[in-house]
Amino acid sequence: MLPDLLRDATTHAHRANTPEAWMILAEAYSITYWLAARHQWMDTAELAVTRQRWAVEQQPNPLGAAVASRDRAGTYLNFGDTERGLTLVDRAIADAQQRLDSTDRDLAVCILNLRGMTLAGRLRDKREVAREAGLADRDQ
Structure with a gap:
């Protein structure tokens, strides 16, 4: 099918x-x-x-680009390259925040953050995980 x-x-x-x-x-x-x-x-x-x-890329679609970035970051997750996946997620979030408005922006940022959390959870350095999750200051 x-x-x-x-x-x-x-x-x-x-x-x-x-x-x-x-x-x-x-x-x-x-x-x-x-x-x-x-x-x-x-x-x-x-x-x-x-x-x-x-x-x-065939027709401008910023929300589609965010979804594609989420899936691309997933391939980095699958291959164990969490740092590169997180870099991709960070860039895609910045792009979505610039290029999208309202609900589309919220949706894009949400799905990218979910992918980022999954990637961050696979980091070996747990202090880096806390930093990525924005929790580093709470522990100190």
């Missing part, structure tokens, strides 16, 4: 060429990433987030 979904969503995005159509394709790749990551098909997960980012 997934290859058919991706083919149909890609065809629709190219024909319609609207931000909404490209976002549908980006979401299909997000689903592909999620399934691949859960089954530890790491090559497929990496390819899915690369294609997701490409789809988001």
